[in-house]
Amino acid sequence: xxxxxxxxxxxxxxxxxxxxxxxxxxxxxxxxxxxxxxxxxxxxxxxxxxxxxxxxxxxxxxxxxxxxxxxxxxxxxxxxxxxxxxxxxxxxxxxxxxxxxxxxxxxxxxxxxxxxxxxxxxxxxxxxxxxxxxxxxxxxxxxxxxxxxxxxx
Amino acid sequence: xxxxxxxxxxxxxxxxxxxxxxxxxxxxxxxxxxxxxxxxxxxxxxxxxxxxxxxxxxxxxxxxxxxxxxxxxxxxxxxxxxxxxxxxxxxxxxxxxxxxxxxxxxxxxxxxxxxxxxxxxxxxxxxxxxxxxxxxxxxxxxxxxxxxxxxxx
DNA sequence: TTGCTCCTCACGTCACGTGAGGTGGC
DNA sequence: TTGCTCCTCACGTCACGTGAGGTGGC
Numbered sequence: 001x002x003x004x005x006x007x008x009x010x011x012x013x014x015x016x017x018x019x020x021x022x023x024x025x026x027x028x029x030x031x032x033x034x035x036x037x038x039x040x041x042x043x044x045x046x047x048x049x050x051x052x053x054x055x056x057x058x059x060x061x062x063x064x065x066x067x068x069x070x071x072x073x074x075x076x077x078x079x080x081x082x083x084x085x086x087x088x089x090x091x092x093x094x095x096x097x098x099x100x101x102x103x104x105x106x107x108x109x110x111x112x113x114x115x116x117x118x119x120x121x122x123x124x125x126x127x128x129x130x131x132x133x134x135x136x137x138x139x140x141x142x143x144x145x146x147x148x149x150x151x152x153x
Numbered sequence: 154x155x156x157x158x159x160x161x162x163x164x165x166x167x168x169x170x171x172x173x174x175x176x177x178x179x180x181x182x183x184x185x186x187x188x189x190x191x192x193x194x195x196x197x198x199x200x201x202x203x204x205x206x207x208x209x210x211x212x213x214x215x216x217x218x219x220x221x222x223x224x225x226x227x228x229x230x231x232x233x234x235x236x237x238x239x240x241x242x243x244x245x246x247x248x249x250x251x252x253x254x255x256x257x258x259x260x261x262x263x264x265x266x267x268x269x270x271x272x273x274x275x276x277x278x279x280x281x282x283x284x285x286x287x288x289x290x291x292x293x294x295x296x297x298x299x300x301x302x303x304x305x306x
Numbered sequence: 307t308t309g310c311t312c313c314t315c316a317c318g319t320c321a322c323g324t325g326a327g328g329t330g331g332c
Numbered sequence: 333t334t335g336c337t338c339c340t341c342a343c344g345t346c347a348c349g350t351g352a353g354g355t356g357g358c
Contacts, residue, residue: 013337020301023338024323032321044330046338058297059271062264070321087279094272101265108258111215115254118212119247126240144211148173166311176312177349185347197356199312223347 007050009039015049019057026057034060034073066100107150114143160203162192168202172210179210187213187226219253260303267296 016023026047029035035056039048049057056077063073076093121136169176179200182188188209192201202210209230216226229246274289 011337012339018301019297022323025321027340028322041330041338044338046330055293055297058300062267062300064321065260065264087275090275091272091279094268094275098265098268098272101261101268105258105261105265107218108254108261111218112251112254112258114215115247115251119244119251122240122243122247126244140208144208147211147215148171164311175349178347180314181348194312194356197312199356217347 007052010049010054012047012049015047015054015057018054019061021057021061029057029060029070032070032074034070034077036077063097066097066104068100107147110143110147110150114140114147117143160205163202163207165200165202168200168207168210171207172214174210174214182210182213182223185223185227187223187230189230216250219250219257221253260300263296263300263303267293267300270296 010018012023012026015026019026021029026035030037030047035053038053039050040046041048060073060077063076064070068076079089079093117136117140121133121140124132124136163171165176165179168179172179174182179188183190183200188206191206192203193199194201213226213230216229217223221229232242232246270289270293274286274293277285277289
């Protein structure tokens, strides 16, 4: 999704700053084909990133953040043929990714609740409230079971 | 948070099934001191897990799920002295972890919105809606900026 | 005895990170 | 010339995963 009116170029350091990924990772992703080869400066041989490159990198970073392997990311990106004709395929991939994120978000919520229950448990212990302590102990155990099930798929 | 009335024992395979972590990871965590040494069966030498062990493992799994390093997890667990006297310290650690989870959840939401904008972008491209395409392009770029900032701290 | 699970130890692997040693533009 | 950034290539590292080779209880 690059701007159709203006295109700037950026050094690897600038690209790293703009995307939040370290320069070493940008080189690594390019070397294994997760991102397409970026342009090089004449005579210097330095990488020159444009807006489309940055956009691609941000998208890869989003995929990586959900624990996708680099092999899968490469297939994913190769599939996205670049161009309006592939819109249908892109939407399909994006929808899958959306679902992955939804599952992850659900697990995050569970973990947050688990930690909250643990906080309340220790507060009950501190207050010497034996009944509440036992109640929260049971609750924590039940949540643990949920956490285990959520990790499977 | 082990049950005070009954304690069962479990093999490493059962412990793996109950916590969702592979047996190899349970051995690894024990070997580097992230979880305390578990009991061994007389003469067999096989690991025997009890409810307190399982609880500890689930807690470690929760910490690991937020990207905490094993070194930090070890310090964290060592600090939790086990016992009601450490309730205050436990609550402090748990509160910190809660905040880590909240930040992570915020990033998840951002990524979900980013993917959603991308989906709508390609739908606009597919529909040939140039104005909406450009609008969503700008929106995606703005979100990318947010994503970058969220990854920093 | 035959499976089955468990054990340790060592090496493999995945996704980078980190120098070493060298080049290019203000 | 002096910094500064960039380059490649190779090796290091972190968190496990995966055998190899062997033991123990029904």
